[in-house]
Amino acid sequence: MVALTLTPPSAERLRAVDEFLTEAWADQARHDSRLRDLAVEVGFDRGVAHLTGEVGEPDDLRLVRDRVGRLAGVLGVWCRVRVGGREPVVVDLGCGATKQWPGNLGLDICPAAGVDTLADLSSTLPLADGSVDVLFAVHILEHLIDFLPLVDEAHRVLRPGGTLHVMSPWWGHVNAVADPTHVRLLDVQTIKGICLQRPPGAPRWHPLHAGCDGASIFADLTPLPPDAPPPTQAHLARFFA
Structure with a gap:
């Protein structure tokens, strides 16, 4: 503890x-x-x-x-x-009224000032395969009972070398439980599980970065092709216990 x-x-x-x-x-x-x-x-x-x-x-x-x-x-x-x-294609998932950067494409299930396209993040994203350079999932995963389908969709739509940026409340901070719409608790070890503990055939991820500041967890993930080697233990030791 x-x-x-x-x-x-x-x-x-x-x-x-x-x-x-x-x-x-x-x-x-x-x-x-x-x-x-x-x-x-x-x-x-x-x-x-x-x-x-x-x-x-x-x-x-x-x-x-x-x-x-x-x-x-x-x-x-x-x-x-x-x-x-080439200008990167950057998408904000569940952006609401505020995007991480002006000019990002905003996707959300509810209309709001920052939303460009209505989309149910628990379903198929309205984006073509390999069409996106950067995806933001900021304060999103904790709202989904099963967020792995969204993570798999992110893998599908990202270009090779693209990045999924995750930010969510850390499970040990009051922010994780103060919002009654939060249905999942997350930790840096959750990111390790996304990268290393998926069943055979599931989309694979390489952690570029992962950390926690005592209130939120952060992770930058890039998709791995099926035949790519897994991350080295030396690399994983930077982020995970």
Whole structure:
């Protein structure tokens, strides 16, 4: 029960962490020759890295993501970066009136100011196979009795190298149970289960990042093709017990 001792950081501490991360990234970018010429801007908001700008190749974006994600204190790496001149297709699942970024495509079951397309997230998403670069599932999974069909749909619609960003209340915080519409409790170990404990033939995921700040859990997942090797134990040890 050690996890129950987690205390969400104060607003003051979050500001200090963001300041530290900003300085740490600037120092790393100066000293890593691979990063100097990449036109990617990295900002930090409450421990979440926000990447914008443009790179020439997918490998360039993977490099920046990986380097940012290795900084101590980063909870997630959210990207809206053009690759080879192409604007990414970014979709907010269950966005309601507020999207994570203006310009995202908003899907929700109820009409609201930020909703572009009505969609039941417990059913098939109205998106073509391999058509999306980034999916946001922010405060969504906890509202679904069975969220695995949505996770499988996310795997279907993401392009190779695409990312599913998850944010949900941590089960040990009051926010997880204060909302009576929450029907599931989640932990970072839940993300481990999504990646490693699915039955044979189920869509497979590689965790790019996973963490908890004492109030919420965060995860960045990318789809794995059926024949891809599983994540290494060294990689998994960064995030999971």
